[in-house]
Amino acid sequence: MSAPGVVSAEQPAPLDEEDVILVVDDDGSIRELIADVLTAKGYTCATAESAEQALEMLPTRNVSLVISDIYMSGMTGVDLLAKVSRLDPDLPVILITGMADMDAAIEALKKGAYDFLTKPFHLDNLAFSAARGLEKRRFAVERKAYQEFLERTVAKRTQDLKQANLDLILALSEAIEAKDRYTRGNCNRVRVMSQALGAAVGMDEKSLEMLEYAALLHDIGKIAVPGKILNKKGPLTVEEFALIKEHPLAAVKMLGELALLRPAVPAIRGHHERLDGRGYPDGLTGDRIPLEARILSVPDAFDAMTSQRPYRPAMPVDAAMDELCLGKGTQFDPQLVDLFLEHAISRKLNL
Numbered sequence: 001m002s003a004p005g006v007v008s009a010e011q012p013a014p015l016d017e018e019d020v021i022l023v024v025d026d027d028g029s030i031r032e033l034i035a036d037v038l039t040a041k042g043y044t045c046a047t048a049e050s051a052e053q054a055l056e057m058l059p060t061r062n063v064s065l066v067i068s069d070i071y072m073s074g075m076t077g078v079d080l081l082a083k084v085s086r087l088d089p090d091l092p093v094i095l096i097t098g099m100a101d102m103d104a105a106i107e108a109l110k111k112g113a114y115d116f117l118t119k120p121f122h123l124d125n126l127a128f129s130a131a132r133g134l135e136k137r138r139f140a141v142e143r144k145a146y147q148e149f150l151e152r153t154v155a156k157r158t159q160d161l162k163q164a165n166l167d168l169i170l171a172l173s174e175a176i177e178a179k180d181r182y183t184r185g186n187c188n189r190v191r192v193m194s195q196a197l198g199a200a201v202g203m204d205e206k207s208l209e210m211l212e213y214a215a216l217l218h219d220i221g222k223i224a225v226p227g228k229i230l231n232k233k234g235p236l237t238v239e240e241f242a243l244i245k246e247h248p249l250a251a252v253k254m255l256g257e258l259a260l261l262r263p264a265v266p267a268i269r270g271h272h273e274r275l276d277g278r279g280y281p282d283g284l285t286g287d288r289i290p291l292e293a294r295i296l297s298v299p300d301a302f303d304a305m306t307s308q309r310p311y312r313p314a315m316p317v318d319a320a321m322d323e324l325c326l327g328k329g330t331q332f333d334p335q336l337v338d339l340f341l342e343h344a345i346s347r348k349l350n351l
């Protein structure tokens with residue numbers, strides 16, 4: 001007896017019961033002879049009297065091998081081969097032909113037939129060819145299953161890594177808010193609104209991911225600012241405000257060397273830039289401000305206006321929207337403000 005998985009002409013390895021060999025021939029005697037021989041070898045067979053009928057049966061049966069005559073009334077075996085190859089490229093097809101049809105058989109092999117048998121064929125040759133065809137099918141199915149397993153594993157690990165990165169960044173953003181109690185919740189609100197605005201602009205998935213990181217960490221540089229300034233009740237002095245204005249560059253120093261976050265740095269660095277060049281830290285103008293930074297600045301300003309500060313109460317949402325409109329072209333990118341308002345992105349937070 002052969003070892004498992006080893007195929008020989010004398011003892012072909014039987015298939016799982018659900019695997020079916022489909023025998024296609026318009027000559028009933030040959031069709032039944034082939035099916036009887038293979039059934040006697042332990043295989044499950046189904047028969048079709050035409051290529052058309054075979055094609056109808058394929059979706060309903062777990063066919064692992066097709067054995068078909070070439071010349072039949074209606075569609076030929078070569079035509080059937082072409083259709084089967086399109087439906088299931090890994091499904092082997094063995095064609096049967098008369099001795100005079102060698103050219104057709106060679107042509108069929110060129111078109112992807114797994115093997116061909118010439119009539120009259122020896123029954124052992126039929127069994128041997130069927131066994132090889134089924135081995136090829138098994139190998140293809142196992143290879144596909146392994147490939148799908150690998151793809152699922154990579155996707156799962158990628159998702160796990162992404163979640164681990166996000167958890168780390170969320171922890172960092174909580175550290176910012178623990179220090180500046182008046183901006184509690186700001187990072188997450190800016191995150192949600194930035195994502196919505198980025199999606200409205202048409203950003204791709206990777207860019208949206210970096211925008212998310214930037215939104216969560218945009219104020220991380222405030223960790224370098226004394227807490228008594230961040231939480232001061234009352235107006236800031238010029239010197240104190242100058243210290244706060246250092247927070248974008250402080251963030252660049254903290255994050256700039258981290259490969260994971262480097263793509264998010266331009267948005268963080270530029271989130272207080274203004275279109276008219278009166279922003280900080282670089283005084284950039286117009287389109288020289290990175291798009292991600294221009295996006296981030298709109299929800300960040302909106303959230304700052306609608307949040308309570310130690311030196312002023314929260315502004316009503318409608319008034320904050322009016323302020324955004326007033327800042328179009330000077331502080332904010334006009335198209336981004338329009339998108340922000342048009343999509344009522346602020347409403348997503350039920351503000």
Ligand SMILES: [Fe+2]
Binds near residue numbers: 271272
């Ligand atoms: Fe900021």
